Amino acid sequence: MNRRRTTLADVARAAGVSSTTASLVLSGRGAELRISEAVQDRVRAASSELGYRPNIVSIGLRKGTTRTLGLVSDTVATGQMAGDMIKGAIEAARERGFMLFIGETEGDPAAESALLEAMQDRQVDGILLTSMFTRARAVPKQLDRIPTVLLNTLPSSPTRYPAVVPDEVEAGRAAARLLLEAGHRSIHLVGAGPGPDDVAPDTVAGVERLAGIREVLHEAGLQPASAHMCDDWVPPQGFAAAQEVLAVDPSPGAIVCFNDRLAFGVYQALGEAGLRIPDDVSIVSFDDYPMAQWLRPGVSSFAIPHEQLGRRAIELLIAQVTGKPADAPEDGVVHRLALPLHARGSIAPVLAGA
Amino acid sequence: MNRRRTTLADVARAAGVSSTTASLVLSGRGAELRISEAVQDRVRAASSELGYRPNIVSIGLRKGTTRTLGLVSDTVATGQMAGDMIKGAIEAARERGFMLFIGETEGDPAAESALLEAMQDRQVDGILLTSMFTRARAVPKQLDRIPTVLLNTLPSSPTRYPAVVPDEVEAGRAAARLLLEAGHRSIHLVGAGPGPDDVAPDTVAGVERLAGIREVLHEAGLQPASAHMCDDWVPPQGFAAAQEVLAVDPSPGAIVCFNDRLAFGVYQALGEAGLRIPDDVSIVSFDDYPMAQWLRPGVSSFAIPHEQLGRRAIELLIAQVTGKPADAPEDGVVHRLALPLHARGSIAPVLAGA
DNA sequence: ATCCAGCGCTAAATCGTGTTAGCATCCACA
DNA sequence: TGTGGATGCTAACACGATTTAGCGCTGGAT
Numbered sequence: 001m002n003r004r005r006t007t008l009a010d011v012a013r014a015a016g017v018s019s020t021t022a023s024l025v026l027s028g029r030g031a032e033l034r035i036s037e038a039v040q041d042r043v044r045a046a047s048s049e050l051g052y053r054p055n056i057v058s059i060g061l062r063k064g065t066t067r068t069l070g071l072v073s074d075t076v077a078t079g080q081m082a083g084d085m086i087k088g089a090i091e092a093a094r095e096r097g098f099m100l101f102i103g104e105t106e107g108d109p110a111a112e113s114a115l116l117e118a119m120q121d122r123q124v125d126g127i128l129l130t131s132m133f134t135r136a137r138a139v140p141k142q143l144d145r146i147p148t149v150l151l152n153t154l155p156s157s158p159t160r161y162p163a164v165v166p167d168e169v170e171a172g173r174a175a176a177r178l179l180l181e182a183g184h185r186s187i188h189l190v191g192a193g194p195g196p197d198d199v200a201p202d203t204v205a206g207v208e209r210l211a212g213i214r215e216v217l218h219e220a221g222l223q224p225a226s227a228h229m230c231d232d233w234v235p236p237q238g239f240a241a242a243q244e245v246l247a248v249d250p251s252p253g254a255i256v257c258f259n260d261r262l263a264f265g266v267y268q269a270l271g272e273a274g275l276r277i278p279d280d281v282s283i284v285s286f287d288d289y290p291m292a293q294w295l296r297p298g299v300s301s302f303a304i305p306h307e308q309l310g311r312r313a314i315e316l317l318i319a320q321v322t323g324k325p326a327d328a329p330e331d332g333v334v335h336r337l338a339l340p341l342h343a344r345g346s347i348a349p350v351l352a353g354a
Numbered sequence: 355m356n357r358r359r360t361t362l363a364d365v366a367r368a369a370g371v372s373s374t375t376a377s378l379v380l381s382g383r384g385a386e387l388r389i390s391e392a393v394q395d396r397v398r399a400a401s402s403e404l405g406y407r408p409n410i411v412s413i414g415l416r417k418g419t420t421r422t423l424g425l426v427s428d429t430v431a432t433g434q435m436a437g438d439m440i441k442g443a444i445e446a447a448r449e450r451g452f453m454l455f456i457g458e459t460e461g462d463p464a465a466e467s468a469l470l471e472a473m474q475d476r477q478v479d480g481i482l483l484t485s486m487f488t489r490a491r492a493v494p495k496q497l498d499r500i501p502t503v504l505l506n507t508l509p510s511s512p513t514r515y516p517a518v519v520p521d522e523v524e525a526g527r528a529a530a531r532l533l534l535e536a537g538h539r540s541i542h543l544v545g546a547g548p549g550p551d552d553v554a555p556d557t558v559a560g561v562e563r564l565a566g567i568r569e570v571l572h573e574a575g576l577q578p579a580s581a582h583m584c585d586d587w588v589p590p591q592g593f594a595a596a597q598e599v600l601a602v603d604p605s606p607g608a609i610v611c612f613n614d615r616l617a618f619g620v621y622q623a624l625g626e627a628g629l630r631i632p633d634d635v636s637i638v639s640f641d642d643y644p645m646a647q648w649l650r651p652g653v654s655s656f657a658i659p660h661e662q663l664g665r666r667a668i669e670l671l672i673a674q675v676t677g678k679p680a681d682a683p684e685d686g687v688v689h690r691l692a693l694p695l696h697a698r699g700s701i702a703p704v705l706a707g708a
Numbered sequence: 709a710t711c712c713a714g715c716g717c718t719a720a721a722t723c724g725t726g727t728t729a730g731c732a733t734c735c736a737c738a
Numbered sequence: 739t740g741t742g743g744a745t746g747c748t749a750a751c752a753c754g755a756t757t758t759a760g761c762g763c764t765g766g767a768t
Binding site for chain 4: 412
Binding site for chain 1: 429589
């Protein structure tokens, strides 16, 4: 009926040794310090007998390291994305014996500052500074003395911290190539464009996807057949943009939607106009929301690798936390992760002679 | 160029007092123990001068309490729901000076056990045992000695822990009443029914929504016009079920969809059959996914109050953690939170004489 | 003169672990 | 016989806070 946790002292007593010895044995430094095999066995036996687990709080006090990381996010509640990115981070951390504090700031700098304080009060070993939408931002000075990795975030001025972001430029290129390879020459954009700056403010994804698309079209000697910037990427705006597309071109060959919610609206507009996908219009999109697989036909969409982003960021952070200062990563490296295509039925080749 | 955090000893030294005195003053017990105002002022001045913040790890070691809670979930990555529930929990915790560890088990009991160990190693003050889908489960014995609240989870055998769940029975009643009040008498169910046990296994939401619906229909002297159980509540099953509905009744008056994804499929099937919502068919649904607002017309849907569930659970847990054992809550209370209706355009009244 | 109470503060122990410095023993060797 | 080194372990302190017990002083009552 013991309600206390068993401590190192309990183990030592049970094994008939000092707690120093028990500590050395259990931390694997027994051989190094020439503790006899007999004693080591006694200690280990006592430890597992009593179900001993080291008190990490105590270790934290003594060593200053808690095997704990803090994930600071602007919002956790933004659709699927949040979940998957955090899931990847949590899993990668658990695999390495770390736990994660999760906090959100709602974009409020004061809240962010308070959160960072609260985490440092708890002696976190490192911080993951995270956005749910890829964006550039200043890195608070509070992070000067603590290992940090930027997740889905770019520093607005150069920092020494590594960043992990999706490779949106390459995804834009891939989307354009996909349509070109299917033989399309008349390609409309819904969400951004035509100029490189015709993008809703602060959307890194918009800027970069557009850049990739324009680059590939340009190399093929093309311009977008039309382009429709939307300041919020939601279905009603996709619906309206698709109607504009139909106004300039009653039978548009292909449409690049800047995300799946826009694509949803585009589907609705095309459906109401009596056009069929993919026979009349081919669609390609980004994000791969769950919705993309449930539209009829499913939308071919480039998926943001949220879970991998989370994992990768944690791996970098833990390397930085546990590694020697010597082999620290080069300053300010930006890791860009590819967006895999989830091909569905929304793209058809252009028939020869069409 | 001091890189160390300032400690209580630093403050005491700067104020010219012992660290005992500094501790008493800063913890507010100064007056009680008759520390002179002059000294109290010196201590507080030194504290804010040096930017002192107590090291919670140290307090944790001494007092055994860390102002930290653990949220153990089966999955964090399930749609919007996860995010909002966790968001509510995080916010409520922060407001009270607590931080949250978040962990997920993927339903694996071994992983869950390891996670609970890891959290207890870090001296969490309490545990929130969470499911992303409401379900009943056994509560692990590991939790015997630590304050616990069940979130979106019911105990499969009685426990002393409080639980917080959405009030699905009442939502079912409300959905049925909504259609009855609009004059509908021919009401089809898509997702579960007609019998009370015709429900996909382990879905508390299905059982309870169905119970509420049946109760109200029964009181009105009605049976469901038809019912179609689906073992997975996704659009293709909704699509198929709607086709079955149309097979038995080419002009169904109203359909209750057991969630919005099913409703999406129902919309697709009705659209392809040339029926209009709400003129030809009225639809009511549950969950209020983002999708519900983007369908045309929007779906009237009962929203699971995820954020409130998270908040409420944290409030109960913190009360349990900080409260005196005397005023502990009664054992095993189940708190049921109402699902508010988000009314949109999917319901029309039956025309008189129709 | 002695004792006690009240005042205002502090020394020291404590929480559970890691780490540094060092102790006792034994053996080999000059 | 004494020296030096290897061997195998432990005492004691440190981490940063809280808490218990108590110290020295003063003034008034006995």
